[in-house]
Amino acid sequence: MAEVMACQATEEQPQWGGFIAGRGYKPRNREMAHQNLMNNYFNPNSVYNKEDFRHRFRMRRHVFERVLHDVQHVNPYFRQKLDIAGRPGFSPHQKVTIALRMLAYVSPADAMDDTFVVQLYKEEYLRQPNPADLDRLLRKVEYRGFPGMIGSLDCMHWQ
Known part of the structure; x- marks a missing residue:
C-alpha cells in the first residue's frame, strides 16, 4: 500500500507584495x-x-x-x-x-x-475661463475656422 504524505506546515507567505521564495527574477531592464x-x-x-x-x-x-x-x-x-x-x-x-x-x-x-x-x-x-481666457480662445478658434465655438465638444457652454 502506498504511503500518503501529508503536507508540512510552512511559513505563510504574504498574499501580495514582497519576495516569495522560489520565484525567479525577471529582468525588466x-x-x-x-x-x-x-x-x-x-x-x-x-x-x-x-x-x-x-x-x-x-x-x-x-x-x-x-x-x-x-x-x-x-x-x-x-x-x-x-x-x-x-x-x-x-x-x-x-x-x-x-x-x-x-x-x-x-x-x-x-x-x-x-x-x-x-x-x-x-x-x-x-476652472471656468475668465473674460481674457474666452477672448484668447475665441480668437484662436476663429483663426482655425470655427468662429464662436467654445465648449461645444464637451457639451459645456459659457456665456
Whole structure:
C-alpha cells in the first residue's frame, strides 16, 4: 500500500507584495529603459527635439518637468526606490510618463477627480475661463475656422 504524505506546515507567505521564495527574477531592464527615455527626450542634445517632445507628451518639456517636480513632493510613489533585492525601481520620469499615459488613454475623466493632478493644478487649470481666457480662445478658434465655438465638444457652454 502506498504511503500518503501529508503536507508540512510552512511559513505563510504574504498574499501580495514582497519576495516569495522560489520565484525567479525577471529582468525588466528598468535602467536601460530610463536611459533611453532620458537620451531620447530629456538630456542635452537628446535624439528628439522640442517639437517631437510636444507631439509625444502633448505638452512642453518645462510643463512635464514641473509636473515631475511637483508630484515627487506630494506623493512618495513618484520617487525612485530600491526593490527588495536592492535594485533600483522605475525612475520618476518613467512613473510620470506612465501616469500621464494612463490619464490620457485609459481611465475615464471622472475616475481622476481625487488624484494628485486635481489637487495640484485645480486652481490654475480646472476652472471656468475668465473674460481674457474666452477672448484668447475665441480668437484662436476663429483663426482655425470655427468662429464662436467654445465648449461645444464637451457639451459645456459659457456665456
